[in-house]
Amino acid sequence: MKKIKVKKGTILQRKGDINTKVYYVEKGLLRSYTIDEKGKEHIYMFGPESWLVTDNCDSKDPCQLFIDAIENTTINVASKKEVLKQDPDLNPILRRLNKMQNRIVMLMSSSAKERYEHFIKTYPNITQRVPLKMIASYLGITPEALSRVRNELSKKK
Amino acid sequence: MKKIKVKKGTILQRKGDINTKVYYVEKGLLRSYTIDEKGKEHIYMFGPESWLVTDNCDSKDPCQLFIDAIENTTINVASKKEVLKQDPDLNPILRRLNKMQNRIVMLMSSSAKERYEHFIKTYPNITQRVPLKMIASYLGITPEALSRVRNELSKKK
DNA sequence: ATCATTTCTTGATGTAAATCAAGGCATAGG
DNA sequence: CCTATGCCTTGATTTACATCAAGAAATGAT
CATH class of the missing domain: 1.10.10 (Arc Repressor Mutant, subunit A)
Structure with a gap:
């Protein structure tokens, strides 16, 4: 878990990245989004102060979302393993989060x-x-x- | 955690109920859904074999979803506390699940x-x-x- | 301040899907 | 067996929103 500061416009994660992180927003504003085949952006969520922004995918799979900073932002970066404490009982919940994420993206686009x-x-x-x-x-x-x-x-x- | 069998058509949970449960489907098929102001149903999820069906709300809040059986179904019923093991670190995840659930319902209806x-x-x-x-x-x-x-x-x- | 870029608004037109309506198939119950 | 009820399809019409286009306002860079 380390603290970093990023400038407005910084891209923290691109679709297809693996071993993606969890971002806790201390100050500022992040956004996560997809880009469809037509090049259109679909914002999945905004991450203002105190929010957790991440792609709900397994850390070994390629992710689906882009994440960037809409404002100059101070964030704490953690690995998914850290956050989940290796608790295997959480896996069903994560799979569900992943399904829900897919569905939201689907409904929007x-x-x-x-x-x-x-x-x-x-x-x-x-x-x-x-x-x-x-x-x-x-x-x-x-x-x-x-x-x-x-x-x-x-x-x- | 107790096992029960319900017939096709049985309503397990109504919108507004409190202290709602978690249903693990052993055999059969459940569905969870909302009913909007116009009386229209919006299915939030299907729960076939091995799925967990629940309303992602705090157990002390009134729930938003109806849950019923589409087929004769065998389920294991657990309280949310049992499932979550009182782990306070899970609360952010639950809040997120709840937000996502709301968003899905919103996008659909x-x-x-x-x-x-x-x-x-x-x-x-x-x-x-x-x-x-x-x-x-x-x-x-x-x-x-x-x-x-x-x-x-x-x-x- | 000036120019460029991005953002927002407004209008005209197009389109996917909703709504309304009716008919044909099933399946279930008497 | 016949009838009722729910389910699916098909057609006609309407509607919400998308797309296309152009201009105004705001923002930023030099």
């Missing part, structure tokens, strides 16, 4: 079709077990819209 | 205006510190749309 495609990849087995209208409700779209998306996808093949 | 209103309530101080286009990016809308929303809100007052 994807079309109905993309969301559905992602859903069937992530939960292939559930698709058969629940009515279509519940999947629509999970995706944040109407049953009609999902029906049309499906229709279109089946034609394509 | 709210209009641009509602999201913005929620944002200024949640981060009143940040509004002054970041350019409008970043707030738009956080809300998942365009800067133009946010500009118009703001315009409208200022007229109303």
Whole structure:
């Protein structure tokens, strides 16, 4: 855990980095965000004073988020291991954080079709077990819209 | 931690309940969801085999989610205290889970205006510190749309 | 102060998805 | 078996928001 000061505009983490850190903001403002295929930024969170900013991924996996400083900022940097104290019981919670992060990014940036495609990849087995209208409700779209998306996808093949 | 079996359709938790539990799904399928002002359901998550389903709120606060069984389901019920082992270091993580849960529900069910209103309530101080286009990016809308929303809100007052 | 860059606003137009509505299939219950 | 209820699809219309475009205001650099 070491304290550093960074100037406005400094990039602390890029998408794809591994062994990413946890940043505790003492003063200033960080932001984490993704950049989609069209080059558009989607801010995942702001990190003002006293906030913890990090990518909720395993420290050995490539991360998904960029993190940079919106203001001159004083932060404490820690490794994920330090923060988590090697407690294996925390892993389910981390996996969940990671899933939630993905979902937020998805909801902010994807079309109905993309969301559905992602859903069937992530939960292939559930698709058969629940009515279509519940999947629509999970995706944040109407049953009609999902029906049309499906229709279109089946034609394509 | 006790094991119970519930039939398809059983409601395990209603919005507003306090001291809500953690459900570990052994077999079957649960779902958690909200119901908005218009009576529309928004599924927050599905809980198939081996998943943990819970409302990420403090056990003394009224919860936001309904939880029910989509299939006949065998679950292990635990209190939140049991699961968290009274570890105070986990509180920041829980607060974060709660924030993420709120954000997901918000992204699924709210209009641009509602999201913005929620944002200024949640981060009143940040509004002054970041350019409008970043707030738009956080809300998942365009800067133009946010500009118009703001315009409208200022007229109303 | 001047010029350049970025930010915000406003208008016109386009589009994805919502809403409204109706018909066809199932499945379940009598 | 028949009927009722819920589920899915399809079409017509509406709407919220995106996109495109241009100008005004603010911010920063020299």
